[in-house]
Amino acid sequence: MHAGDTFDVGISLDCAAETPINFVRVTLEYTLAVQSNTDEDRNFSGSRDLLVLSVDVAGKGRLGAGSHRYRVSFTLPGDVPPSHAGVIASFCCKVGALVSIPWWIDAAERKEILVRPSMAEAPRDEPLTSASGPESGAFLEVSLPGRTFAPGEILAGAVAFRGYAGSRPIALDVALVSVERHRTRDRSNERRRLSFFQELTKIAEGQEVPFHIALPRDLAPSFSFGEVSLEYVLEMAFKHMEGRLLHRVPVIVDMFEPRPGIEAKRPRIGADRWRALWSRAGQRIELSLAERELALRGVRAGCAVAVVPAERESWGGLAAMVRFAEPWGLHLDVRPRALLELGGVATGDSGFDRRFRVRGREEAQVLAALTPALRRALSAFGRAEVDDAEA
Numbered sequence: 001m002h003a004g005d006t007f008d009v010g011i012s013l014d015c016a017a018e019t020p021i022n023f024v025r026v027t028l029e030y031t032l033a034v035q036s037n038t039d040e041d042r043n044f045s046g047s048r049d050l051l052v053l054s055v056d057v058a059g060k061g062r063l064g065a066g067s068h069r070y071r072v073s074f075t076l077p078g079d080v081p082p083s084h085a086g087v088i089a090s091f092c093c094k095v096g097a098l099v100s101i102p103w104w105i106d107a108a109e110r111k112e113i114l115v116r117p118s119m120a121e122a123p124r125d126e127p128l129t130s131a132s133g134p135e136s137g138a139f140l141e142v143s144l145p146g147r148t149f150a151p152g153e154i155l156a157g158a159v160a161f162r163g164y165a166g167s168r169p170i171a172l173d174v175a176l177v178s179v180e181r182h183r184t185r186d187r188s189n190e191r192r193r194l195s196f197f198q199e200l201t202k203i204a205e206g207q208e209v210p211f212h213i214a215l216p217r218d219l220a221p222s223f224s225f226g227e228v229s230l231e232y233v234l235e236m237a238f239k240h241m242e243g244r245l246l247h248r249v250p251v252i253v254d255m256f257e258p259r260p261g262i263e264a265k266r267p268r269i270g271a272d273r274w275r276a277l278w279s280r281a282g283q284r285i286e287l288s289l290a291e292r293e294l295a296l297r298g299v300r301a302g303c304a305v306a307v308v309p310a311e312r313e314s315w316g317g318l319a320a321m322v323r324f325a326e327p328w329g330l331h332l333d334v335r336p337r338a339l340l341e342l343g344g345v346a347t348g349d350s351g352f353d354r355r356f357r358v359r360g361r362e363e364a365q366v367l368a369a370l371t372p373a374l375r376r377a378l379s380a381f382g383r384a385e386v387d388d389a390e391a
Helices: 271-284 350-355 363-369 372-379
Strands: 006-015 019-021 023-034 046-058 061-063 066-075 089-100 107-113 128-131 139-144 154-162 169-182 187-199 209-214 223-225 228-240 243-253 296-300 303-309 318-323 333-336 356-359
Touching (some): 046 066, 139 243, 154 169, 154 271, 187 209, 350 356
Antiparallel strands (some): 019 061, 023 089, 154 209, 169 228, 303 318
16 A cells, blocks of 8 residues: 555454444554653653544444444545654554444454555656765765665666875775664664675776665665654775775665666766866866876966875865976075964964964065965965975
8 A cells, every 4th residue: 555545444343142332433543653772762752643534334323143344445645654664663554443332342453554655756866976075185986877766776886086195995885774763862773784895906096986786676765754764875985004984975765667777877987087177177277187197287477386186194175386487585484383383474464474484584575575465375275385486
């Protein structure tokens, strides 16, 4: 049965002898039950009815000996979630029959009904790429044909990595993880993990590493109802000699017919894509892409300029280097101010003076060189250093 369906419930009563009754009632109940595992959870545990529909098929009177049959129709609302038996919470749909007998024990029977997810149209998903934040210049990039997948499909994508110079790659572990959440209790529980593993000892930086995860036909779809949800995340763990980098991409599992060949829709990633992006960026600032590395080089205003990935241990992003056409001859030395470091030439720019320690042969020459425009340009960088020859 699916949300929105109308269905019939048949009731058969067998009476050995004539029996007085108050009523015969048929009930449809949809219940949310929240489990309690700790003392703190007890404030949120218990069950509550999300839906109660009832029909009296017989009123006060007497049932004669023999069999009595009744039939009633119910329509399940279209917005109820599918049946769910989780660790944190569960959704359960039941139909029941109650024969109220005066001055005697009532006769009752209940049966669970499985509410299956409704089928939907295949989504018009856009291909996507996602990258981890640069940590010490290192990052993972993932490519997917979309964000929504169906049970029975192949979740196919690719991962590329860079910025791990000096740290040998070991392995890539990709997993589709389902997580049950209860937002009111701020509690979650991992329900299922489908994994793909690939050794990386012979994989170079920037090389695409394809992965495939077969989604079982019985995989439960994503849902969110009230405070309870079932969510999916694609988790990529890149292991190398010096540690481990984790990147997660939220995805959706929905009910529709599996689409053949969707893996072909994913974007290309890795070195070819990075070089194309860098080349387009370089054209806008009149710099050229280096032939054998990911770097932009050229000459601006008579100065040799280079832009390269920043791969120092303490910071990531981009690094720019400018070599002046001629040395300034000022004995200039501008660098980040160390903790508790005092002294240096004061430029009168309080923000700049707090960040940078400035020295030079003649204070007047230094102040003339460090114009407001140059100070603003240097302050825009996370870290900057300047001497007579380069910045």
